[in-house]
Amino acid sequence: MSANGPARAGGSAEGALPVAGPAGTRRAGLRLIRRDGRAFTLMIVLNVLAAAAGLVGPWLLGRIVDTVRDGGGVQAVDRLALVIVVCAAAQLLLARYAWYVGHRFGERTLARVREEFVDRALALPAATVERAGTGDLTARGTADVATVARTLRDAAPEVFISVVQAVFLLGAVVVLDPRLGACGAGLLGCLFAARWYLRRAHTAYLAEGAANSALAELLAANAAGARTIEALGLRERRTTASEEAIERCRRTRTRTLFLRSVLFPAVDISFVLPVVGVLLIGGALHGQGAVRLGVVVSAALYLRQVSEPLDKILFWVEQLQSSGAAFARVEGLARAPKSARAAGAAAARVPAPSPAGDPSPVDDRxxxxxxxxxxxxxxxxxxxSGRDRTGAPAGTGTHPGxxxxxxxxxxxxxxxxxxxxxxxxxxxxxxxxxxxxxxxxxxxxxxxxxxxxxxxxxxxxxxxxxxxxxxxxxxxxxxxxxxxxxxxxxxxxxxxxxxxxxxxxxxxxxxxxxxxxxxxxxxxxxxxxxxxxxxxxxxxxxxxxxxxxxxxxxxxxxxxxxxxxxxxxxxxxxxxxxxxxxxxxxxxxxxxxxxxxxxxxxxxxxxxxxxxxxxxxxxxxxxxxxxxxxxxxxxxxxxxxx
Missing domain, CATH: 3.40.50.300 (P-loop containing nucleotide triphosphate hydrolases)
Incomplete structure (x- = not known):
């Protein structure tokens, strides 16, 4: 019943499908969370309980060290060890159930994202799709939605769990001894590296996604018009265009790889510094009798453990940036039908109708x-907004095109x-x-x-x-x-x-x-x-x-x-x-x-x-x-x- 327009010879920025801004992406994310708020709240509670259970082990281990040092008996050590085992089992079960709830939340939310994307794609005006090209729409519906899917199913639950664990572990070190807790400042290097990365990654991943879309569209046009290309002797020209598109993809991919190559080594160093600081400062304080040995051991274990959740967070930073850009492209589709509709009404010099008050034709004329x-x-x-691209008010004069x-x-x-x-x-x-x-x-x-x-x-x-x-x-x-x-x-x-x-x-x-x-x-x-x-x-x-x-x-x-x-x-x-x-x-x-x-x-x-x-x-x-x-x-x- 409908027809697609002829394949475009190449992609261009003009007429491209819109991309949601950071504020729009955040609003869309919050909207998805509210639609399944009960599961999200349960996931938070379970993660908090799991993180709290995980704090018991290092603290009791420090108690065991002090008990042995003070000449405590085997029975006292066994009781503490049994509590450690029980708390570890509780942490495992709570974390496992939190992971299960988080993944179910992610799958349901992903289903909503897919359904909304299909609805929006089908509602796009044909002219919008023709100007944007099928490559961009295809890339958003396949690669970008798949990236969002991985985030909702895997990255989001793990990152949330890791954030809760890291906050609890750092708080535990401060509670044990504020002086040893100050050693956690070494982790700021990790934050600085992440901030440097994040300021550049979003733009880099958007550029990578746009380059992939342009390449997909060009390859689709080449495949669809293969006979025409052969008949008109355009193989060399189309090959050159394809190589240029591939080179743009390579450059954008190299840029994101460079950002990761700076981030990860800086993070590894930041993980080691706090533990070294606790051992040096804690050893000096213990030698002066200012702190017990068990406290130093517990603090070192806490800071050593904090590297695991932080490592998971940073491991998923790339995925989160990539998925953030992908989600912005997927969510940006919501703006196209609304913009076209409002612009059409403006072109007819009437107010844009509201969704709740759509006009009905009075007859068929x-x-x-x-x-x-x-x-x-x-x-x-x-x-x-009422002006043509020459700058003249809409409805007046002529246009050279x-x-x-x-x-x-x-x-x-x-x-x-x-x-x-x-x-x-x-x-x-x-x-x-x-x-x-x-x-x-x-x-x-x-x-x-x-x-x-x-x-x-x-x-x-x-x-x-x-x-x-x-x-x-x-x-x-x-x-x-x-x-x-x-x-x-x-x-x-x-x-x-x-x-x-x-x-x-x-x-x-x-x-x-x-x-x-x-x-x-x-x-x-x-x-x-x-x-x-x-x-x-x-x-x-x-x-x-x-x-x-x-x-x-x-x-x-x-x-x-x-x-x-x-x-x-x-x-x-x-x-x-x-x-x-x-x-x-x-x-x-x-x-x-x-x-x-x-x-x-x-x-x-x-x-x-x-x-x-x-x-x-x-x-x-x-x-x-x-x-x-x-x-x-x-x-x-x-x-x-x-």
Missing amino acids: IDVSGVRYAYGGGNGDDGD DVLHGVDLTIRPGERIALVGPSGAGKSTLGRLLAGIEAPRTGSVTVGRVPISALPPETLRRQVVLVTQEHHVFLGTVRDNLRIAAPEADDAALRAALAAVGAEWAAELPDGLDTELGAGGHRPDGAQAQQLALARVVLADPHTLILDEATALLDPRTARHTERALAAVLAGRTVIAIAHRLHTAHDADRVAVMEGGRLTELGTHDDLVAADGAYAALWRSWRSRPGERPDAPAAPGADGAP
Whole structure:
């Protein structure tokens, strides 16, 4: 039912999907914690109890040393040793259960992250995905989500446990003897190293993620366009571009490796210094009788133990930085639909609707008023707050990149209208604006007096659907591919939709609607894939259908058969056909002629032929083509464009 745009030749920063800032990422993290607050609280309590149980062992060991030194008996030592064993077992059980609760919390939270990502990705406007490229979206949905998954499942619970343990251990040393506790200041070197690392790591990992996305997109474009690259002799150029992208990935990866190579040695030294300080200072104080030997032993053990949780924290610092950048990219997706929607409303010069008060079209009439549009600059969907990229206020003047120039058009409910004109006249661009894929730079496109760009995606697709010659067959069965458009449709409705577009081949498949499509199953050819897309349109049941090269991949006989089959389905609907075969224009209620981004003629076929203008010239040229039959009957509006 929808179509992807052509693969881009390379990635660029312009049009990239947004990335959440640190504040937005923190808010998203807190929101996820609140959604499972009971489990998170239980994890905190269990970790605190486990850390408290872990403090008993070193303290009692110091007591044992003092007991032996003071001549205590074996029975006293055995009692203390038994308490150590019990506390160690309690710490093990509490920590194990805390780990279990933490991992379950992480898995549930990860499921929510995945579900939100899928919902947001499906809600993205097609124009946003086309400008950003599929590589960025794919990298966020695979590598970035996987990185977040590892953090939520493994890093977050372990880091939290380690932080609690480290705080308790350092506090225990201070309680034993503040002078020995001062030796813990040696760990500040670890903090300084971590601070140096953290100030640089976030930017470095964002750059690494962006480079990986650009490389993924470039490789996907090379794979998809391999035949074109070979036919046009572009192998060397594309190889050079790929090598440059790989080199950017290598440089960003080397940068993060350098940061780690500085961090870890500095940390190792910081772990040793406090223990050495306790032994030297504690030994001197003990020699003066200022501190008992057991206290020195306990303090040294505590500071030696603190290295373990700190080591875990620093071990996961890289993962936390990487996942922080990944989470910012994943969470940034939430800003794209909202920005596009608000910008679309701004372009139509109306307030952006609130989610709780979405507008509802009052009827099916489509109005285009004073629309101007420029690819790559200054359009309403760029969210520029009322000014185009030239700095001029939105709604005034012209833009050097305009491909539409002040188009005005009203399409009545149930009308069949054909958009015709030479290549590059702006027909497909106007079709994209009518479908809400793009927002105009100035002017407005409304359906039932509501700006099309302000409609939520699910509402928009019930109003207007654009069908092009591009299509996609999803992995899964025939039934799965069709139910994308109508999840509640039964098999009878699915078969009726296939029959409506002339897809008799589906009934001949070995497993019928349960036949798997794609690798390992039935591989639909271009015509069959396009018929599947048209069947999805039938199931979506919109009131307005925009056809842009909708039957271009079908051979003439099959195309005419499909057009006739669609005629019954399209009866009573508004049909806007971007027409190449002018028999479509001949049968339309009205014909809109586009030249140079302007609407130059509008009227019935007979009136425009009689006017002897641009349309009459197109009509005479088309009639003179060998094999064309302008008087042949056709399905109204069911045609494609050049």
